Amino acid sequence: MGVNLRDIIFFEKLELKDLEGLTIAIDASNWIYQFLSSIRQRDGTPLMDRKGRVTSHLVGILHRTSALVENNIKPVYVFDGKSLALKSETISERTRMRLEAEKRWKEALKKKDLEKARKYASRASRISKEIIESSKELLDAxxxxxxxxPNEGEAQAVYLVKNGDAWAVASQDYDCLLFGAPRVIRNLAISSDINLELLELDKILKKLGISREQLIDIALLVGTDFNPGVKGIGAKRGLELIKKFGDIYTVIKRMNLEVDFDPEVLRNIFLKPKVKKKYKIVWKRPDKEKMIKFLCDEHDFSKERVLNVFKKLKKVDFTQRRLEEWF
Structure with missing residues (x-):
């Protein structure tokens, strides 16, 4: 879910054609959750194969990824690693909310209220180890x-951009800005009725008249995945306080706030995240047999649909070009 900075962050409109020839680092967990929440039957039940295994995420990955490739965009998925200890409270709260949503979903189903059922079902979505592993297997094929x-996928995706291996991070979360992403793309979906948003960190900081450290301080006052924030302080109020007092330490002192978090520790999560610095990014030819075996034989996908996607992927030969040629 991340931090809510919407009220102070501005963006530029973007069109899909603007991304042609560029590499985009995909926040995998963010996208998979989108697919699990939105790709469902009318009553909210996720798509499943004959063995009862969820396949909504596979449908999403298959079609959105192939559409990006068909539009000459090079996706690199980045998966979350082990969650930091400070995130445990957030994870526990999300689990509680999903269990509550699941309960309400079942109640709505009993009443045959499909509208409410679907609404609560989407909120009950959760990513399991099996879902992550099947996602990776599909990407391989x-x-x-x-x-x-190693830890936060967003931090790793941001590192790819900073390292020149990707042009931007694709995610709905503003946390990427806190990790220092030069560019973030929101709403990266292949749909004519969705507006792509480009967030550029330097322009945002310049317009707000603050530094990245101060943006992090605002987020800490609002609340992040690692701390609950300060009650009554939203993004606009946080910006006002940080611009007035300079940093979170002075805000806490001058406002006589009681906080149960260490700003320095939380700052360093965003300023000095643990990332994998040695990695290989290699695009390969799609493997038709693997795709058919995995999707059709194991998960009951339509062979015709899979072959159509294979044709899209096959049109672009990424193996013949070096990564730097795309910049």
């Missing part, structure tokens, strides 16, 4: 590279 982060 499609020839799409992915990187396993």
């Amino acid at each position: 499609m020839g799409i590279p992915y990187i396993q982060a």
